[in-house]
Amino acid sequence: MNCRVLVVDDDPTVSDVVRRYLEQEGYRVELVGDGLAALASVAADTPDLVVLDLMMPGIDGLEVCRRLRRQLPQLPVVMLTALGDEADRVVGLEVGADDYVTKPFSPRELVLRIRSVLRRSTASGAVPAPEAALLVDGDLTADTGRRIARLGGRALSLTTREFDLLAFLLRHPARAWSRAELLDKVWGWQFGDQSTVTVHVRRLREKIEIDPAAPRRILTAWGVGYRYERTPGHV
Known part of the structure; x- marks a missing residue:
């Protein structure tokens, strides 16, 4: 598999749980704790997918996603949000997130969502008829x-x-x-x-x-x- 996933969350407990589950599935994982660090990491070495927390101090996940979309429109983004209201989820999709998972979440569900998004993304490299x-x-x-x-x-x-x-x-x-x-x-x-x-x-x-x-x-x-x-x- 060898896909690299950037996990952006200011809660180290959440980040560590996500990292362990992803590494068990064979992903390479990098953890950062804020929006500026996420943008710097992507600029230095573009990952295969970003897991992005919505609520962070400073630059929040929505603004990070907006900036990523302007620079790398096809970079897959899965958003983590503690906001369960449909309007809040829609805002995440509006700024370009490919998918979202609502906290509290099942790590297994998150892995399945990531796998689904990456499958679509990597399949795009296949040679079509x-x-x-x-x-x-x-x-x-x-x-x-x-x-x-x-x-x-x-x-x-x-x-x-x-x-x-x-x-x-x-x-x-x-x-x-x-x-x-x-x-x-x-x-x-x-x-x-x-x-x-x-x-x-x-x-x-x-x-x-x-x-x-x-x-x-x-x-x-x-x-x-x-x-x-x-x-x-x-x-």
């Missing part, structure tokens, strides 16, 4: 081999999950997908908070739609979920 390598809808393209999406020739800054969601929808246009189905097909979860899908759709619309409030590509299928409509004149 030639016919599926480039997905095109008008001026929107997604190169699944190089993990690059472009709109009007301009590269889009997408997170790992945003790219996965876009590629999935481009491969399956016109069909309505429920949030539960998208959570399964794109995230690989048979359970989980479906607001994860809602937030990622909203973020993706902001990046590919002319008017995110009146989307023309990713449409809401009322009572079901979402469907992708290709640009007229393209098949």
Whole structure:
């Protein structure tokens, strides 16, 4: 496995428990206790994934995630939060977290979530079938081999999950997908908070739609979920 995970938490007890469980699964783990140290560590040596506590003194997890997303949009981030309210979880997803686990948490569940996020991230390096390598809808393209999406020739800054969601929808246009189905097909979860899908759709619309409030590509299928409509004149 040999994946390197950066754990950012100001509670040494939590950090130590997470480290022990991850090391038992074969991960290499680095621990830091605040946001500035996390940013410095990532700048010095980019990890394969960041486990990021939301509530920290100084620079909190939300701001760290914002900065990481600007610099490394595809770096996987799993957020730890003691805030169980859905609105607080959504904020974490809005700034770019790939997943979140609410404290108190099961270390085994955290490991499973990390494994799921990393599986999606590392699978992106696999060589796709030639016919599926480039997905095109008008001026929107997604190169699944190089993990690059472009709109009007301009590269889009997408997170790992945003790219996965876009590629999935481009491969399956016109069909309505429920949030539960998208959570399964794109995230690989048979359970989980479906607001994860809602937030990622909203973020993706902001990046590919002319008017995110009146989307023309990713449409809401009322009572079901979402469907992708290709640009007229393209098949």
